[in-house]
Amino acid sequence: MHPVRLAFNAMATRFEIVILDVDPVHARAAAEEAKREILRVESQCSFYAAASELSRINREASQRPVRCTAGMMRLLQECARLHKETNRYFDPTIAPALARWGLRKQSASGRVPSAEERRTLVETIGFDAVELDASARTVYFARHDRQLDLGGIAKGWALDEARLILEESGIGRALLHGGTSTAIGMGRDPSGNHWKIGVEDPYIVSGEPSWIMGISLQDQALSVSGVRGKWFRDDSGETQIEYGHVVDPLTGMAVSGKRLSVAVSDSATTCDAWSTALLTSSALSVPSHIAGTALQKTDLGWTATIGAPDPDWQVAAEILPLH
């Protein structure tokens, strides 16, 4: 059984699909269909492409209910569910805050908004003002300053949709990931074990990767969020502070410090939302259908601030590096 590997760029990152199947021709065709699905989601959910469905919603939904596709409605319903489940710490209306922090684009240089600015910012955030009418399939913004940004969840959603395509094609063993931060393991890896993913310490940048933990995915998804990735360092104070691309929707403050969160569940969409929420909040309780933890690096190493790493999440020799 030979692995078929397909890599491509989407959502400003690198996606990869690895399939194990007795028929590599069939596996390649299935991987290509999954790729097309991911690209379709990308074009639908792009915040920047003027002609995307999301951009049209952002332009028009504060003026009138905007009819959307069935796929977009399912995604927004998921957003609503996860917004509630995470006690509002996952909020896809965070775009204005990210822009104010200068964290919208990879090349942007960040700045720390004043306390007053942050108070104003918080007023512009809130998925509660996004009204969904499933029967009419419309989206309406009850406040004119709302903007949807699905960047925190689109990778997971795209991977979930791609997994469905693979399952429909009869693929039972595969690993899919987007940017190495969101992954799905289907079935068993080439050695017959569950796909094992390594969570790398982002603060050790030289030499061999340093694994914080290794997680076996038993037909599950995984998402990791961290401050490193898209971040800036504020040198204006007495101490240097690193701010990451996740902003607390309740305070308007960007996440700072050496922090990392991990979420594992059946759905990559759920994982994406929960890893974001866990990175943001210091007091979330994780529901039973999700395995999740938030970690902070101190002089003593990585310690859990929320939940605890699953005892099975241990570094093992057969860990699969995704880089």
Added chain:
Amino acid sequence: MAPKRFSRRNFLKAGSLGTLAGVLAAGERLPAEAAAARAPFTDDPFPCAVIGFGEWGREIAAAIEDIEELHLTTICDNFPLMLRRAQRAHPQAARVADYREVLDDPAIVAVFIATATHEHKDLVLDALQAGKHVYCEAPLANNIEDARTIAQAGLAAQDQIFQAGMLYRTEPQYRSVYGFVRSGAIGRPAMTRSQWHQKTSWRRSSSSAERARSLNWRLDKDLSLGLIGEIGIQQIDYSSWIIGARPKAVTGFGGIMFWDDGRTVKDTIQAMIEYPGGENAMYDASLVSGFDASYDLLFGNDATIILRDEKAWMFKEVDAPMLGWEVYARKDKFYKETGIALLANATKLDALGQDPTEDDPNAKPPIWHALKAFADNLTYGPFPAIADARLGFESTVVAIKANEAVQEGKRVEISDDLYEL
């Protein structure tokens, strides 16, 4: 083509039911099929169906949902998996496996046929017979006899719209460039060059081996017109439109360079299309290299135009006359050349307060424009479609002969009698 009778447009012009009553009283009878196909004289969207929910059928269905004059009521596919996907994407639409259920539904006004090329003929003939307006994907068929039968039926259906899926004929940027070339902006058109590159196996997957064989008709030379016929038909049609003539011969080459997986169509092809005026169109397509994707180049003695991603730029020769407006136009650098951006609808965008040089927020894919033209025809017509049966037939003839040239690696002449209907 004779004027079409009792069109919705004419009815609206007449402006009263009394007029229709008068016409009927005068003894002119509505054919039963035409009555079924006719618009219901309301502002309600036209109920329609998509037959074939593969990749292209899904694009068509998505475009229909984005056109207010159309209402997607039914999706037909004989593959249960496709109907499950239809349920996810279009939960409001009924799903049927037998196309006759679509044709027997009197509420459905129009059908969009997006099945495998070799399956078009029976579907088109039955749909027209059932009184439906028909949009048929290009190529119309995989052999000239079937294509001719389809086109003849389309032309004979006087009260029904028949539109072939020649996408660039209705795409605003391509239409704009056509007008531009016709106005003499590039001087004398000398040649064209087009390419379509995508790294993909072109293969579809299925959990059932038998179904996979059926889904992969594109890879079977007995069913498929290959890359030049199934994909290149659009770009070659545009070249013919620009040059203003039908091809008289095609020389083709190709091979299976990479995807040696049992397929019998080439994965990399080149072709030279000859026109009566001495112009040639060069075309190549590959599933092996995705480099530089897809574009069309139109060369003239004063300028060359490139079209890609529904955008266009013009590169002028140093000795070309100045065009009054070009000093105001946006210019983009391409390596050592400077291209003048050609923008369709620039005046309209400006009037709407949108910067014409930014990405158009209302940009739609070519299939949307093709279906919008069909919907407008339903609303205000029927009048002869821009991409009518004759155009669809002639383009299909070129596609068939070009594929023959590529498969056999030789020069194939296309005599005028082949274009006859």
